[in-house]
Amino acid sequence: MICYYFPPLGGAGIGRTLSLFKELGDFGYDCHVLTVKPVVYRMYEDELLEQLDSSRIFRSGSIDPQRLLYLLGFRKISSKYADNSRAVSRSFFPDSKVGWVKPAMRRGQKLINKNSYDLILSSSPPVSAHLVARELAEKNKIPWIADWRDYWTSFKPEDLYNDESHVKKCKKLIAALNNTARIATSVNSSFAKYVGAKKIIQNSFDKDDAKLWSGDYRTDKFVIGLFGTLSDLTPVRPLFELLTELKEQSKDVFDKVSLLQIGQVDSDWLDRQLKEYGLAGKIEKRGYLPRQQAIGELNSAALLYLGLSEEHGLGITTGRIYTLLASGRPLLAFAGKESELAGLLKEVPGSFVFDTENINSALQFVKQLIEKHDSENSKISPIPEHARNFSSTNMVRQFAELFDEVLGK
Numbered sequence: 001m002i003c004y005y006f007p008p009l010g011g012a013g014i015g016r017t018l019s020l021f022k023e024l025g026d027f028g029y030d031c032h033v034l035t036v037k038p039v040v041y042r043m044y045e046d047e048l049l050e051q052l053d054s055s056r057i058f059r060s061g062s063i064d065p066q067r068l069l070y071l072l073g074f075r076k077i078s079s080k081y082a083d084n085s086r087a088v089s090r091s092f093f094p095d096s097k098v099g100w101v102k103p104a105m106r107r108g109q110k111l112i113n114k115n116s117y118d119l120i121l122s123s124s125p126p127v128s129a130h131l132v133a134r135e136l137a138e139k140n141k142i143p144w145i146a147d148w149r150d151y152w153t154s155f156k157p158e159d160l161y162n163d164e165s166h167v168k169k170c171k172k173l174i175a176a177l178n179n180t181a182r183i184a185t186s187v188n189s190s191f192a193k194y195v196g197a198k199k200i201i202q203n204s205f206d207k208d209d210a211k212l213w214s215g216d217y218r219t220d221k222f223v224i225g226l227f228g229t230l231s232d233l234t235p236v237r238p239l240f241e242l243l244t245e246l247k248e249q250s251k252d253v254f255d256k257v258s259l260l261q262i263g264q265v266d267s268d269w270l271d272r273q274l275k276e277y278g279l280a281g282k283i284e285k286r287g288y289l290p291r292q293q294a295i296g297e298l299n300s301a302a303l304l305y306l307g308l309s310e311e312h313g314l315g316i317t318t319g320r321i322y323t324l325l326a327s328g329r330p331l332l333a334f335a336g337k338e339s340e341l342a343g344l345l346k347e348v349p350g351s352f353v354f355d356t357e358n359i360n361s362a363l364q365f366v367k368q369l370i371e372k373h374d375s376e377n378s379k380i381s382p383i384p385e386h387a388r389n390f391s392s393t394n395m396v397r398q399f400a401e402l403f404d405e406v407l408g409k
Helices: 011-025 046-052 065-071 079-084 097-116 129-139 164-180 189-195 239-250 267-276 293-297 319-326 340-345 359-375 385-390 392-406
Strands: 033-036 057-060 118-124 144-148 183-186 224-227 258-260 282-285 301-309 331-334 351-354
Touching: 011 046, 011 118, 011 319, 011 392, 033 097, 057 097, 065 097, 079 267, 097 129, 118 129, 129 144, 129 164, 144 164, 144 392, 183 189, 183 392, 224 293, 224 319, 224 359, 239 267, 239 301, 239 331, 239 359, 258 293, 267 282, 301 319, 319 385, 331 340, 331 359, 340 351, 351 359, 385 392
Parallel strands: 033 057, 118 144, 144 183, 224 258, 224 301, 258 282, 301 331, 331 351
Antiparallel strands: none
């Protein structure tokens, strides 16, 4: 399995590959990982490495910016820096990790010379991981599966580049990669349609992390949990607007609400919005926490919120969504009507998806939950029936069945 994002790097971007590495053995596949040597990143979860078999994890050097910064002594970058670095990424093709490709190819060839691999699976983003896989697969006649977890990055090439010729170059590469791969997979229908993937295997929640959710929560306050990275792509402003309207309509109900933020965020960006809506005294900001600790803190929440940009977030279904589903708690989501998120939550009991046109309906949903909370009759059951199809074990099983199919088993 060829992937750039892997522990000790943390966050939602490692969930899919981490679950595959941990659980493929249960389905008869011994998984080796080829990833990058230490790089500068926004979040680290070093404790995850303690649970993994290090003898099956192999790392190559790189000359990409994040690796070079690490070699220069830097260790962590802020969310603001990471968001601004998107402009730098446009200077590279296919992405800023292209400096990892040749060192990874060399390391990968040495691994192939020593081992008898049946399959190669590569995970993107970055697209550079697919370049490594394509070279090794073609040279060694090994079946290759290209897994697309995104359009390109979090954005389509059309949203990243102003130059139409550059956009065409991206799409041409996507087609070329898929033509070489034995099969291309993706996480939802929007991404699959865009990149031309033939097989959809949705993301999942980690089965071990999910066991940490409890049915207990704070009763003195109605806590709304904000989990995961907050940015213009995953906005919190819609929730703030809703709470402002709640304050105007029912001050006594509003006074019962408390916000708990856990995840990566540009503090200045968040503080400006909190000040704008007069909510600075309503929130407890915890910042980024390791996933198991984050779940422990979020157990105090009676409602969980997540938002996706109506303009750029229509196709996104991040790993955090499935983690929240496993909580058993009601979910309030801001997303476009035609978004993948709206489709996913449509049949989920206790969830409500709103947009700019039906904020009042969302407000009534929240008020009813607060009234139910006050009555102390509400009950939360972690890992509810509707969430179980999204377990990591189910996701890994689908990959294993695909591997069997590719290998003719």
